[in-house]
Amino acid sequence: MDLEVPARRSDRTKAAILAAARERFAADGYAKATIRAIAAQAGIDPSMVMRYYGSKEKLLAAAASFELDLPDLTAVPPSSWGRLVAHHLLERWERNDTLIALLRVATTQDFAAERMRTIFAGQVAPLVAQIESDPALASQRAGMLATQMLGLALTRYVLELPPVVALTPDELAAWLSPVLQHYLTGKVSAPETASDSPAADSKE
Amino acid sequence: MDLEVPARRSDRTKAAILAAARERFAADGYAKATIRAIAAQAGIDPSMVMRYYGSKEKLLAAAASFELDLPDLTAVPPSSWGRLVAHHLLERWERNDTLIALLRVATTQDFAAERMRTIFAGQVAPLVAQIESDPALASQRAGMLATQMLGLALTRYVLELPPVVALTPDELAAWLSPVLQHYLTGKVSAPETASDSPAADSKE
DNA sequence: GTTGTTTGCCAACACCTGTTGACGTTAGGC
């Protein structure tokens, strides 16, 4: 199943462009990350970017492919799901230019937001579907999970709110684990009665 | 204490510019919301924007002043804090162009992110300080609270993840209330041992 | 009615953007 690997001479250049693009998009967002700036950081001419990636939009699409690599929840006891997901995402996200780039660009470019929705539908939703048989409820759980994790990424890596930046990964995991556990397995209280029982969300 | 109110003829124009600016910034972000587009929506000439607001950056500063109007927690029992804050913010944020504009712009413009941090420090942190005497812990609580609430705003109003958009305000409040309660009053588990007890975070 | 100020529009500026095509230069096949 080996695909063609021509090992062209230009591969190094293409990789340099991609790396520079990720850095610039992550640091500056879509508009301010100009092709000229990306090319300069990669040490080549702006026209090379066009030749190898066609357009700025296609360059972003190439730079913002993102795999969450979520763990298999069915292999561990339900009571540890929150902690597992929290630790996994925290480790995967610290200093990850691709995530920050995608997040920054998605707030202003429709096609990047669309990609964010695709990633969610393709990677987060299936994870929750494994452990929640009711489709409507699974959708809610997945959505709320995204709410909390993307909120963390936003405030810690993009807005850089001081108290959120100051927390260590371990402290973050301690705060987040019960919350993610709640979204994954907690029972939802009836909206009308609005009785909030934080409850011990330890099992399904 | 009445300040001078000349009631100039240009007040209507200035207000129209501000309203148009909020809409364009909220819909397009900083770079794509051009002064020409804002002026066109306000039905006036681009040069008027400069005359009345000096520069694009100052226009944004004028358009993005934002009051959270958080409730006084000391007036109600601690067990209802989560629900109170959840309902308050949900009601305050639904269809609020100023919030969306500030959030969208803050992801790409440093000075807007700085303003976000100022709002946080001036409005969220004091709220938590009222009910948490330990300053270090209060800072953590406020930070995690921001994490969840800004994550909701991001996924619901900006990225528009379908499952998050689909939730009704009441459903959202039902999911969020115990989480905010946890951040406001829950005891933090020791980071090292990483023992997650979601616990009944009903009292301080 | 004349003056001075406010309100608005128009045209232009200097600059930066993504994108393109022509032109050298290098590498590899034969």
Place this chain on the structure above:
DNA sequence: GCCTAACGTCAACAGGTGTTGGCAAACAAC
């Protein structure tokens, strides 16, 4: 060796940007 294709640079294009100054009309004061 030659020849072809890939690689890389340079200069330019057409269009859009924030911003500025001048000029006409509307208003206010006297």
